[in-house]
Amino acid sequence: MEPRTYAWIIPGRLAVAERPGGAGKSHRRELRFAEMEWWRSQGVVAIVSALRTRHALADYLEQGFLVRWHPLSSVEQARSEMTALVATVKELLATPGVTAVLVHCDGAGEWLAAIDASLRLGLGLQRTPTTALRATVKDGLPVGSVTTSIVGRPNSAAA
Numbered sequence: 001m002e003p004r005t006y007a008w009i010i011p012g013r014l015a016v017a018e019r020p021g022g023a024g025k026s027h028r029r030e031l032r033f034a035e036m037e038w039w040r041s042q043g044v045v046a047i048v049s050a051l052r053t054r055h056a057l058a059d060y061l062e063q064g065f066l067v068r069w070h071p072l073s074s075v076e077q078a079r080s081e082m083t084a085l086v087a088t089v090k091e092l093l094a095t096p097g098v099t100a101v102l103v104h105c106d107g108a109g110e111w112l113a114a115i116d117a118s119l120r121l122g123l124g125l126q127r128t129p130t131t132a133l134r135a136t137v138k139d140g141l142p143v144g145s146v147t148t149s150i151v152g153r154p155n156s157a158a159a
Contacts, residue, residue, distance in 0.1 A: 001031065001035055001037075001038055002035075002038050003017050003018065003020065003035050003038065004018070004108075005017060005018045005112075006018070007116065007139035007140065007141065009116060009120060009123075009139075010123075010125070012042070012043060012099075012100060013043075013093065013099070013100050013101070014089065014093065014100065014101050014103070014119065014123075015039075015042075015044070015100065015101070015102050016102075016103050016112055016115055016116045016119070016141075017102060017103075017104045017108070017112075018104060018105070018106065018108040018112065019032075019049075019051065019055075019056070019104050019105065019106050019107070020035040020036050020039065020056070020102075020104065021033075021035060021056070023106045023107030023108070032056060032059065033059070033063075036059075036060070036063055036065070040063075040065075042100060043100040044065070044099075044100040044101065044102045045064075045065060045066060045097070045098055045099055045100065045101075046065060046066035046068070046092045046100075046101045046102070047060045047065045047067055047068075047101075047102045047103075047104070048067075048069075048070060048088055048089060048092070048101060048102070048103040048104075049067070049068070049069050049071075049104060049105075050070050050072045050085065050103065050104065050111070050115060051069075051071060051104075051105060052071050052073050052106075053071070054069060057069060066092065066095075066098065068088045068092070070085040070088060072085075072111060072115075075146060075149045075150055078111075078114065078150045079149075079150055082114070082115070082118045082122075082150060083122070085103070085115070085118070085119075086118060086119055086121075086122030086123065089101055089103060089119060089122075090123065103115055103119065108140075109141075109142060110141075110142055110143070110144050110147045111146065111147075112141055113133075113136045113141035113142055113143050113144075113147040114146065114147045114151055116132075116135075116136040116139055116141055117129065117132040117133050117135070117136045117143075117147065117151040118132075118150065118151055120132040120135055129148075129151050129153065132151060133147065133148070
């Protein structure tokens with residue numbers, strides 16, 4: 001089953017999405033497994049979770065995915081953790097046999113937008129926070145104060 005909210009940052013290689021199975025209280029375990037199969041059909045073999053908790057990591061492993069965990073818990077902590085998350089994604093993309101990587105957090109809100117923009121910057125797909133944030137908005141993700149606090153403020157002259 002195709003997830004509701006996701007975006008390919010590098011088509012067929014790197015995607016960001018809300019947690020498989022849905023976010024928060026709307027999360028459904030059976031939907032998680034259906035979405036994991038959809039991701040597998042898209043070539044995803046590695047999942048990087050940014051959830052604050054270890055929810056579903058054992059299920060991902062049991063289903064044969066490579067799994068990494070980079071919990072994001074506060075804006076201050078996320079600024080430094082995002083560097084490690086991007087490094088992990090780079091490592092996974094360079095790993096033989098890894099065709100595609102999914103990075104997720106709970107919902108498709110500002111935290112996912114910060115991940116999207118940070119990956120774009122960290123992988124050299126965008127050169128400035130402004131262009132990364134514009135691309136994130138085009139992905140349909142909301143950019144607000146949380147996102148800009150983590151990624152960096154856009155240059156208003158360049159916007």
